[in-house]
Amino acid sequence: MNIAISNTSEKPIYQQIFEQISAQILKGELEGGYSLPPIRQAAVELQVSVITVKKAWEELERSGLIYTVTGKGCFIAELSPEDKIQKRNETILKQMEIDTAYYRSFGLTLDEVIELLKDVYE
Amino acid sequence: MNIAISNTSEKPIYQQIFEQISAQILKGELEGGYSLPPIRQAAVELQVSVITVKKAWEELERSGLIYTVTGKGCFIAELSPEDKIQKRNETILKQMEIDTAYYRSFGLTLDEVIELLKDVYE
C-alpha cells in the first residue's frame, strides 16, 4: 500500500486511491492472484474512512482489475502482459483526449505541445 | 460569445466559461479594449444564471485577462502578444504538470507519451 493521499486536492479521495492502485496493477507492481489488504486494514493504513476504501475497490472491480471472493477478500486479476498494456493504453488515451482538447482550445499545434511536454517531463 | 456548455460535465459551468473565454483572449480572438457582453445579457445567451456568469468574469479579472469598470461594463485587457504567449504557456504548463504526473504514474516514458499524443492529436 504505497499510496499518497491529498486531502486538499480537488480530486475525491476514493479516486486518488483508485488511480494509484490501478496504475500499480497495470505497471505490474502488484501481481495477479495476490490479494489486496482487507478494506478495514487499508482504511487504517491510509487514514481514511472504510466507505472511501470500499468505493475505490468497487471502481477497481468495475474496471476488471480486481475480483472479489466473498468471505475471502479481494484479489488482483490475472492479466497477460498484453492485456495490461492494452488496458493501460485505453485508460491513458481516454484521459489524453480530454487533455489534448484543452491544449487545442488555446490554439496550440502538436509540435508546440510536444515541445512543452519535453520541458515538463524533465 | 461562442461558448459551449455541458451541463453533464463534472466541471463547474463557471469554470467552463472561464476556460473558454480565457483561451479565446489568449488566442487573440477577443481583442484588447473591446467589451464583453453585460453579465445579464451573457446569462441569457448562455442560458445560465447571472451569478454563474459573474463568477466566471471574476476569475477572468483575477487572472488579469479582463478589467471591470463599475457601471460601464467589462473590458478585455490590452496584452502584448508576448504577454499573451507567456500567460498561455503558464496556464497550459500548470495543467500539463498534472497530466504528465498521471501518465508517469503508469510508467510511461516521454517517448511513449509523445507517440500516443500524435495519434490522439490526429
Added chain:
Amino acid sequence: MNIAISNTSEKPIYQQIFEQISAQILKGELEGGYSLPPIRQAAVELQVSVITVKKAWEELERSGLIYTVTGKGCFIAELSPEDKIQKRNETILKQMEIDTAYYRSFGLTLDEVIELLKDVYE
C-alpha cells in the same frame, strides 16, 4: 483642473474629483473667490459625464468649500488660513480614525504603526 481619475478604482469617480479638489482648496492651491470651471467644460476636460461633475460640485458645496451663484457659476469659498487648517484637520482626522481602527484590529501598537508609516512615506 489638475485631477487624475481612475476608472478601475473602487472609489466612485465623483468622489475622486471631490477629494482632489477639496484637498487643493484646503492646501491653498485654489484661492478663495476664484471660480471653478463650468460643469460642462469640466466634464469635457475630465472626460466624464456632466452628472458626475455635478455630484462632485454638490459635495463640495455641502462641505462649505465652494458656493454657487445661480447663472454665474461656482466660486471657491473665502476661508481664512486658520479655517482651512481646521477644516483640513477635521477632514483628515475623520479618515484617520477609520484607518487606525484598521491597524489596531491587527494588534499593532502606535510605535509599530509609526515605524511602518515612515517606510511608506519614503
Added chain:
Amino acid sequence: MNIAISNTSEKPIYQQIFEQISAQILKGELEGGYSLPPIRQAAVELQVSVITVKKAWEELERSGLIYTVTGKGCFIAELSPEDKIQKRNETILKQMEIDTAYYRSFGLTLDEVIELLKDVYE
C-alpha cells in the same frame, strides 16, 4: 466567532468578515489547524446568508490563511510566527499606501501625520 457586522457600512459584509477573521488569524487569536465553524452555522451566528459567509471564506483561502477540505470543513493554515508577521505587514502596508496618499494630497508632512496619529491612537 467574535465578529461585528455593520449593515450600514459602505464595506460589503463579506469583506468585513474577511478582514476581521484575517486579523484574528494573523494576531494569533485563531491557531493553526483548528477549524472554522461550518459555513451554515456561521451564517446563522452572524445573521447573514450562507453565500456571504462562503465568499468571505473564499477570500481567506485565496490569501492562504485557511484551507478547505471538502466534506470536512475549513481549517486555519499553520503559519509560523514569521509568516504571520510578514503577511500582516504586507496586508497593512497595502492599505497604508492608500491612506498616506490621501494624507499627502492635503499637503501634510510625515511629522504632521505622526502628530495627528498620536492623538487619534489615544
Added chain:
DNA sequence: GTGGTCTAGACCACG
C-alpha cells in the same frame, strides 16, 4: 443602462 451585493432555497458529491 451597468456592475455589486445579498437573500432564500435547492440539489449534488463526498466522507
Added chain:
DNA sequence: GTGGTCTAGACCACC
C-alpha cells in the same frame, strides 16, 4: 453533516 454549485429574484450605487 460538510462544502460546491446553481437558480431566481431583489435592491443599491454609479454613470
